[in-house]
Amino acid sequence: MKLLLSLPACDSDLTELEAMGIPIEESDNEMVILKGLFLRAATGDVAASKEIRNILGKDNSSEELALKKKELALKEKQLTGDTGENDIVKNWVEAVIGSDENEE
Numbered sequence: 001m002k003l004l005l006s007l008p009a010c011d012s013d014l015t016e017l018e019a020m021g022i023p024i025e026e027s028d029n030e031m032v033i034l035k036g037l038f039l040r041a042a043t044g045d046v047a048a049s050k051e052i053r054n055i056l057g058k059d060n061s062s063e064e065l066a067l068k069k070k071e072l073a074l075k076e077k078q079l080t081g082d083t084g085e086n087d088i089v090k091n092w093v094e095a096v097i098g099s100d101e102n103e104e
Contacts, residue, residue, distance in 0.1 A: 005030040 009017060009027045017027045017035060034055075040048035 005033070 005028065007029050008014075009029060009032050013032045013035070014024065014027050017031055018024060020035065022031060022035075037048050037051060041052055
């Protein structure tokens, strides 16, 4: 696939890319595909716009989802009392109570 995308654009595509201001040395099949995506987005194609944002790294929906999952896991731990802090306090209380019982 990388080989196909890196091949030079055909003459008709080359003319269109050149008209858009893309230098000939950067006019390969990958640029032809990006040109098509750009033209679709320019006509209002939402899916094409989202794909461009994804390519540019501006689509953060997956990062937001990962963050929400972490927040949910933390809340679940807090609700069930399954946190490291609780274990530390619990162990300290048991140690204090245990030492009080030994003194009696």
